Amino acid sequence: MASTVIGAGITIEGDITTDDDIVVQGTVRGKVTAKEGVTIEHGASVEADVTGSSLTVAGALTGNVNANDRVDLQSGSRVIGNVKAARVTIADGAQFKGNVDMDV
Amino acid sequence: MAAVRTTTRNEEARIGSGARVHGRIHGDGDLVVEGQVEGDVALRGNLTIAAGASVSSEVVEAHAVTIAGSLEGELNASGPVRLAAGARVRGNLRGSAVAIEDGARFTGRLDCEFDLPPELGGAARAEPRPRASSRR
Numbered sequence: 001m002a003s004t005v006i007g008a009g010i011t012i013e014g015d016i017t018t019d020d021d022i023v024v025q026g027t028v029r030g031k032v033t034a035k036e037g038v039t040i041e042h043g044a045s046v047e048a049d050v051t052g053s054s055l056t057v058a059g060a061l062t063g064n065v066n067a068n069d070r071v072d073l074q075s076g077s078r079v080i081g082n083v084k085a086a087r088v089t090i091a092d093g094a095q096f097k098g099n100v101d102m103d104v
Numbered sequence: 105m106a107a108v109r110t111t112t113r114n115e116e117a118r119i120g121s122g123a124r125v126h127g128r129i130h131g132d133g134d135l136v137v138e139g140q141v142e143g144d145v146a147l148r149g150n151l152t153i154a155a156g157a158s159v160s161s162e163v164v165e166a167h168a169v170t171i172a173g174s175l176e177g178e179l180n181a182s183g184p185v186r187l188a189a190g191a192r193v194r195g196n197l198r199g200s201a202v203a204i205e206d207g208a209r210f211t212g213r214l215d216c217e218f219d220l221p222p223e224l225g226g227a228a229r230a231e232p233r234p235r236a237s238s239r240r
Binding site: 003004006007008009011013014015019030 | 116121124128138149
């Protein structure tokens with residue numbers, strides 16, 4: 001279970017930093033930094049640079065991504081930004097605009 | 105709805121114990137803070153500041169508010185406010201009802217509509233209102 005959940009009705013304008021993982025169901029504008037996984041669920045909207053060990057996106061993300069481990073853009077996700085991770089998957093049905101850098 | 109305790113739903117928002125938020129939080133749902141929040145909070149739902157959590161803001165707005173951690177700033181609740189044992193609150197506080205439990209520390213002004221009992225100055229009025237004080 002994720003220790004930090006930004007619920008569907010919640011908007012955060014600012015920076016979030018956590019030692020654990022984070023699940024976004026609502027809206028975040030600013031910066032997201034997690035030591036562990038970041039999940040952007042379907043219906044969520046994130047306008048932020050995201051840093052974490054891994055990132056899973058099913059919602060909308062505008063911002064640059066830097067993941068230590070992997071990034072998974074699931075079907076239905078919309079991502080605009082540059083992605084930097086050793087392993088990146090982009091599922092059929094995902095929208096993506098930006099650069100991918102897997103040379104980490 | 106007037107319950108002091110926050111209901112645990114699937115959509116509940118939670119700032120975990122290892123998390124820090126620097127900025128503004130607003131929205132419709134309930135929020136549980138176990139970590140640190142620096143910035144204003146405006147919720148239409150209920151707010152819980154768990155033990156060990158700290159919130160520092162200019163203004164916190166929510167419905168029912170339960171505090172077991174620390175809060176610095178003005179609290180403006182449309183519902184009841186409960187300061188549990190171990191709570192540390194510095195700032196002005198407003199709620200439909202306010203409960204301060206034994207072991208809670210509070211510094212600030214308390215703005216809550218209720219009638220004083222006669223022995224505490226309520227007798228100074230021409231006629232004390234018949235309505236009992238809202239909650240004890």
